[in-house]
Amino acid sequence: MGKPIKGIIAVVLIMWCVGCGSPVFITQAIEDEPSLLVGLARYHDEAEATAIRHDHPVEWSIADLEAILKRLVIQEGGGLMDGSRSPKAVFTPEDLTHLIPALQHTFRMARPSDWIVFAVWGESEHTQGLEVTSGGLFLQDQQLHILLANHRERISSEEGIQAIHNNPFHAFRDIKRNLLFYPTSVVMASRNNWIMSGFEAPVSELILDYQALLAVNGPEIPSETERIPASEIPKTDPSTARTNDDALGTLKEEISTLKEEISRLKEQIKPQAKDGTSTNIP
Secondary structure, eight states, rough: OOHHHHHHHHHHHHHHHTTTTTOOOOOOOEEEEEEEEEEEEEESSSHHHHHOOOSOOOOOOOOHHHHHHHTTEEEEOOOSSSSSOOESSSSSSHHHHHHHHHHHHHHHOOOOTTTEEEEEEOOSSSSSSEEEEEEEEEEEETEEEEEEEEEEEEEESSSHHHHHHHHTOOOSSOOOOOEEESSSGGGEEEEEEEETTTSSSHHHHHHHHHHHHHOOOOOOOOOTTSSOOGSOOOOOHHHHHHHHHHHHHHHHHHHHHHHHHHHHHHTTTTOOOTOBOOOOOO
């Protein structure tokens, strides 16, 4: 490949990387404490900001916000050969005690061009750093969008802490996870949102018919130790539902084949005893 062609490719890659940079947000802190950040975020560019038309401001009651946020659940998945981990509530009761009043106040102040953003901080159990759960919410077309960028993510540097304060949509890792909600009947869509994080790592997004939830008393969220039945997985975008089902079936077949192959290999590598008979290995 000649030098001119290599130069053109390099320029294209640089332009692509610049274009995929994080959206430029201005974050205005409304509540800023050592354990909690809640504020308003909007595009720095005025033209982009005025193009956003959310249904803000919103007047929420404490009870309504609690009914929504306490039913928010996350399930993180491991590798292909690992079972999915048990679902966990996104927020602890202690988180909600401080978060809900701050969200109520911030929604009341929000403009149509604003996202409501949050970051909940806590001490890490494994390192000397902090753990952060961060993301945002907004209301559009009478549907509530909940965005989760980080869940109990360990942050050990000043740069990481500042990055969250500048943009709570900044996701530190690209990990497989499902953002779930109970009852599932009010879930309009569940998807990954790459735009909010500037294509660096996906932000989990859940879209709720919150009015249907608040109109009736839905079931409480399950215990963290309970597994989520397959029938209770929230609805996804129609365009991807069939593809996901087919892929799941294929993965199950591949896993079954791999298990058979592993059993066969174990039989082949069993150590031989001195008398020529095979000895069992675990």
